[in-house]
Amino acid sequence: MISRSKTSPEHVEVRVLRQAAPQQRSYWERFRVAYEPDMNVISVLQRIAARPRTADGQDVTPVAWDCNCLEEVCGACTMVVNGRVRQSCSALVDRLLEENPAEIELRPMTKFPVLRDLMVDRSRLFRALEKVKAWVPVDSYHDMGAGPRQSPEAQQESYPYSQCMSCGCCLDACPQYRKIELIQRDDETDEQFAARQAATYDRNFVGPHAIAQAILFNQNPTGQMNADERVEALTAPGGVQVCGNAQNCVSVCPKEIPLTTAIAQAGRAATVHSIKRWFDR
Amino acid sequence: MAQQKVVVIGGGLAGLAAAMKLAELGVAVDLVSLTPVKRSHSVCAQGGINSVNDQTRPLGDDEWIHFDDTVYGGDFLQHQPPVKEMAYWAPKIIDLMDRLGVTFNRTPEGFLDRRRFGGTLFKRTAFAGATTGQQLLYALDEQVRRYEVAGLIKKYEYWDFLAPILDAGGQCRGCVIQDLVSMEIRPLAADAVIVASGGPGLIYGRSTMSMACNGSAASRCFQVGVKYANGEFIQVHPTAVPGSDKLRLMSESARGEGGRVWVPRTPQDSRPAAQIPESERYYFLEDRYPEYGNLVPRDIATREIFNVCTKEGLSVESERLCVYLDLTHLPREMLDTKLGGILEIYEKFQGVDPREVPMKIFPAVHYSMGGLWVDYERTADGGLTAASPRNQQTNVPGLFAIGECDYQYHGGNRLGANSLLSCIFSGLYVAPSVVSYFQTREATGEVPPALLEQEGRRHQERHDALLKRRSGKENPYLVHQELGNLMTRAATVVRDNDDLRSAIETVHQLRDRADRCALSDTGNWTNQNVVFTKSLIDMFPLALSILQGALARDECRGAHYKPAFAMPGIEADSPEEKRRLAEAWCDRFEENTKKWLKSTIAEYDSSSREVRLSYEPVDTTLIPPRPRLYGLVGAEVIEEVWKERLASRAGDVSGNGSGAGTKETVAAS
Ligand SMILES: Cc1cc2nc3c(=O)[nH]c(=O)nc-3n(C[C@H](O)[C@H](O)[C@H](O)COP(=O)(O)OP(=O)(O)OC[C@H]3O[C@@H](n4cnc5c(N)ncnc54)[C@H](O)[C@@H]3O)c2cc1C
Ligand code: SF4
Ligand code: SF4
Ligand code: FES
Numbered sequence: 001m002i003s004r005s006k007t008s009p010e011h012v013e014v015r016v017l018r019q020a021a022p023q024q025r026s027y028w029e030r031f032r033v034a035y036e037p038d039m040n041v042i043s044v045l046q047r048i049a050a051r052p053r054t055a056d057g058q059d060v061t062p063v064a065w066d067c068n069c070l071e072e073v074c075g076a077c078t079m080v081v082n083g084r085v086r087q088s089c090s091a092l093v094d095r096l097l098e099e100n101p102a103e104i105e106l107r108p109m110t111k112f113p114v115l116r117d118l119m120v121d122r123s124r125l126f127r128a129l130e131k132v133k134a135w136v137p138v139d140s141y142h143d144m145g146a147g148p149r150q151s152p153e154a155q156q157e158s159y160p161y162s163q164c165m166s167c168g169c170c171l172d173a174c175p176q177y178r179k180i181e182l183i184q185r186d187d188e189t190d191e192q193f194a195a196r197q198a199a200t201y202d203r204n205f206v207g208p209h210a211i212a213q214a215i216l217f218n219q220n221p222t223g224q225m226n227a228d229e230r231v232e233a234l235t236a237p238g239g240v241q242v243c244g245n246a247q248n249c250v251s252v253c254p255k256e257i258p259l260t261t262a263i264a265q266a267g268r269a270a271t272v273h274s275i276k277r278w279f280d281r
Numbered sequence: 282m283a284q285q286k287v288v289v290i291g292g293g294l295a296g297l298a299a300a301m302k303l304a305e306l307g308v309a310v311d312l313v314s315l316t317p318v319k320r321s322h323s324v325c326a327q328g329g330i331n332s333v334n335d336q337t338r339p340l341g342d343d344e345w346i347h348f349d350d351t352v353y354g355g356d357f358l359q360h361q362p363p364v365k366e367m368a369y370w371a372p373k374i375i376d377l378m379d380r381l382g383v384t385f386n387r388t389p390e391g392f393l394d395r396r397r398f399g400g401t402l403f404k405r406t407a408f409a410g411a412t413t414g415q416q417l418l419y420a421l422d423e424q425v426r427r428y429e430v431a432g433l434i435k436k437y438e439y440w441d442f443l444a445p446i447l448d449a450g451g452q453c454r455g456c457v458i459q460d461l462v463s464m465e466i467r468p469l470a471a472d473a474v475i476v477a478s479g480g481p482g483l484i485y486g487r488s489t490m491s492m493a494c495n496g497s498a499a500s501r502c503f504q505v506g507v508k509y510a511n512g513e514f515i516q517v518h519p520t521a522v523p524g525s526d527k528l529r530l531m532s533e534s535a536r537g538e539g540g541r542v543w544v545p546r547t548p549q550d551s552r553p554a555a556q557i558p559e560s561e562r563y564y565f566l567e568d569r570y571p572e573y574g575n576l577v578p579r580d581i582a583t584r585e586i587f588n589v590c591t592k593e594g595l596s597v598e599s600e601r602l603c604v605y606l607d608l609t610h611l612p613r614e615m616l617d618t619k620l621g622g623i624l625e626i627y628e629k630f631q632g633v634d635p636r637e638v639p640m641k642i643f644p645a646v647h648y649s650m651g652g653l654w655v656d657y658e659r660t661a662d663g664g665l666t667a668a669s670p671r672n673q674q675t676n677v678p679g680l681f682a683i684g685e686c687d688y689q690y691h692g693g694n695r696l697g698a699n700s701l702l703s704c705i706f707s708g709l710y711v712a713p714s715v716v717s718y719f720q721t722r723e724a725t726g727e728v729p730p731a732l733l734e735q736e737g738r739r740h741q742e743r744h745d746a747l748l749k750r751r752s753g754k755e756n757p758y759l760v761h762q763e764l765g766n767l768m769t770r771a772a773t774v775v776r777d778n779d780d781l782r783s784a785i786e787t788v789h790q791l792r793d794r795a796d797r798c799a800l801s802d803t804g805n806w807t808n809q810n811v812v813f814t815k816s817l818i819d820m821f822p823l824a825l826s827i828l829q830g831a832l833a834r835d836e837c838r839g840a841h842y843k844p845a846f847a848m849p850g851i852e853a854d855s856p857e858e859k860r861r862l863a864e865a866w867c868d869r870f871e872e873n874t875k876k877w878l879k880s881t882i883a884e885y886d887s888s889s890r891e892v893r894l895s896y897e898p899v900d901t902t903l904i905p906p907r908p909r910l911y912g913l914v915g916a917e918v919i920e921e922v923w924k925e926r927l928a929s930r931a932g933d934v935s936g937n938g939s940g941a942g943t944k945e946t947v948a949a950s
């Protein structure tokens with residue numbers, strides 16, 4: 001059973017780190033929300049949106065945030081709750097109050113540019129999936145019969161990786177993943193800006209999630225045929241060698257994806273790949 | 282010829298399937314979505330996806346029976362050719378998903394493992410743990426990313442579809458979209474627009490659906506003249522876990538894997554579930570439906586759970602309605618490999634381990650069978666004409682609809698694991714049809730820039746006016762809450778004409794109040810307040826279609842249940858009397874079929890802001906409608922009488938019930 005403090009509080013104090021737009025100064029704002037049983041951070045934010053007034057009675061704009069599924073499977077609602085990066089939909093208020101009865105503290109993710117309040121731009125995370133070619137390159141979508149047979153053991157090994165919901169917790173926690181925030185120049189078209197962003201992202205660390213996806217597709221019997229291309233990407237600058245093996249990623253992943261196992265495998269594959277390339281010269 | 286371009290609205294399974302297939306056909310795609318497509322609602326689907334397969338075939342299963350189960354489960358309200366086509370495509374679709382790398386569970390020999398879902402006697406459902414929707418969506422997302430890199434697909438993520446753009450001739454020539462971050466409003470020219478925007482769960486406040494499922498895109502099409510069909514058919518899932526922000530689904534696969542539904546025979550028995558002996562447990566589904574047991578079709582399970590709690594007063598708790606869904610008798614290891622994902626969700630959100638303690642569940646709004654009206658072209662043998670431009674096209678030329686937002690496949694009630702199928706099927710199937718549409722439509726030339734500019738400006742003005750609105754003090758979130766409560770009371774499990782009439786009146790009042798909503802954020806950067814208010818305003822046309830459709834339909838069919846018009850079973854002592862009553866029952870059934878086996882078509886009149894209803898006949902030429910008798914008292918006699926009638930008509934004896942015999946009926950007639 002969820003342990004509920006014997007006397008449930010009347011109110012929940014919530015402190016939110018806000019920011020009106022990119023490049024603007026951030027500031028804290030405090031809200032007081034009536035306590036209800038079974039609340040999570042999303043329902044707290046919903047109550048704030050419905051009546052955006054600070055604890056000291058000032059009317060303010062509602063807090064912006066991102067969410068969709070509300071059952072920890074879409075990856076949208078990541079934020080830093082009480083100092084830990086996690087999904088806000090599965091962050092239950094009763095649990096958070098056990099951590100800190102005084103207040104709940106909400107901050108945007110730290111490694112991604114803030115768009116507004118708790119909304120961040122995570123496009124870099126998806127760009128990394130392009131870099132490692134995280135897909136099975138089938139010939140066509142015509143009817144060609146079933147895919148290759150696979151043992152249940154192989155399925156059990158791949159399945160955890162296929163649950164990565166691109167939430168970015170692992171990236172936020174990784175000391176080697178540094179924030180990149182680019183600003184569109186006046187003389188730049190949208191396309192030019194996007195290209196500059198992509199190029200910058202590609203030079204920097206791909207991140208543990210993408211390494212795990214590369215492993216997933218290298219395990220797939222068809223994906224295996226392009227294993228070299230993925231390993232190549234992981235050997236390039238910003239690849240697996242950037243990882244300092246701090247293991248923060250694996251401890252925050254809400255899906256408990258074996259990221260360090262993937263990183264170790266990728267590291268070995270990268271070494272073999274480099275040696276092979278050296279011999280092929 | 283210049284490169285053709287299609288705008289796809291929505292990147293759930295349906296939208297992604299369409300986008301990747303169009304890209305394969307060499308068509309450029311602009312893919313617009315409220316959320317990054319990988320976060321679309323389809324990720325929530327847990328249970329699986331249906332097709333006939335090599336394990337079910339030896340047991341007598343085939344595509345025709347899958348088709349039959351689907352129309353029987355849907356109470357015959359769907360046109361049969363598209364459903365038939367889908368059932369025949371299903372095995373190929375699963376093959377494709379397998380090739381795309383979906384991590385489906387495997388048998389020891391390495392084939393796809395299958396489970397059984399509601400409304401069928403066969404193990405047709407392929408699954409990837411308990412996160413099948415997620416795996417399927419990711420596989421398509423990956424293919425779309427591949428084409429994005431290749432330059433054929435351009436994504437507009439965090440963009441809101443505001444409206445289709447129609448030219449003077451009524452043809453769809455593009456759409457207006459808005460960036461949710463910068464608030465920029467932009468018209469997009471296109472040769473066709475495909476709407477794949479999913480279900481409208483938010484109209485009910487809390488449901489099992491995701492926050493992006495607000496129905497706005499469908500409503501915006503409806504408001505420019507697209508017909509909305511069978512809106513009153515809303516599926517309420519029997520098993521959801523009540524929460525303050527969302528009603529979280531407990532997948533049917535929990536029952537598919539052996540989960541049992543029960544309540545203590547003593548009302549609100551205060552003992553922990555484990556201490557209540559077998560003899561004091563009431564397994565009411567197994568009791569009342571011995572053949573299907575816990576796997577009766579959804580509408581029936583929902584009503585039974587609802588009734589056991591409300592009418593029979595057997596709810597497990599007194600302050601909150603719920604029944605037990607019990608997995609504790611099943612081996613832990615099996616539960617972990619087959620249901621791990623959903624059990625974790627329960628544990629995470631309820632703080633209780635469902636492997637140890639029975640879950641507490643109650644029905645929740647889950648799926649809309651109704652949706653945007655779409656066309657199809659039938660072949661002589663009752664399938665679809667591949668690549669016909671009519672397939673999936675709405676009544677507005679150039680505007681197509683696929684996935685949960687179309688009304689085509691599930692009739693009065695959707696079978697479990699059939700929706701992922703219809704989403705992928707309609708998405709793949711629409712692509713060549715759109716290409717044919719380019720070839721067959723009259724040459725229209727470039728989209729007039731003036732038209733684009735005018736439509737962009739119109740929406741900009743509406744947006745600006747909303748931001749400036751100072752009049753009134755209504756709060757959009759509170760209005761939404763009231764709308765949700767009202768809809769949940771009036772238009773879910775049990776429907777009553779007086780309630781519906783008064784709900785329609787209240788919806789009008791709520792709509793007027795929404796018109797007077799003041800915004801708490803009047804800025805023009807990532808303004809979620811104005812986006813939500815727009816979507817709220819657009820909920821009312823669909824809410825009215827649902828309520829008016831339900832009010833008008835004086836019968837029970839599928840998920841639409843009006844006790845005042847129910848056809849109760851028959852109870853009599855003497856066989857003669859039973860026969861007589863069964864004959865009368867069948868007469869009444871046939872009369873009702875004549876009167877009500879038709880699709881509700883809603884049309885929106887933008888000047889009066891009212892919804893008008895009309896009806897359209899349903900193509901039931903492949904499988905003649907027959908009564909759904911699940912668990913009805915006297916079902917055997919009724920079935921007997923029914924079979925005799927069918928036989929005398931077809932000059933052939935054939936079966937009812939499981940539908941296995943229907944093939945012969947059709948072959949003979
Ligand atoms: C909890 C749950 C479990 C389920 N389990 C199963 C199952 O096991 N088997 C099964 O067959 N079915 C299941 N279903 C049903 C199935 O998941 C859905 O019907 C299906 O995923 C819908 O897919 P879709 O592509 O039509 O739409 P969605 O996946 O809902 O995607 C809609 C897309 O449209 C976009 N969109 C919406 N409005 C706008 C707008 N105004 N502007 C721009 N973009 C917009 C969204 O961003 C999103 O990308 C389940 C449903 C739920 C709720
Ligand atoms: S193990 Fe590597 S990827 Fe993971 S947190 Fe540490 S440095 Fe980052
Ligand atoms: S690996 Fe885990 S933490 Fe990282 S993005 Fe995927 S699900 Fe999130
Ligand atoms: S809202 Fe989807 S993970 Fe939290």
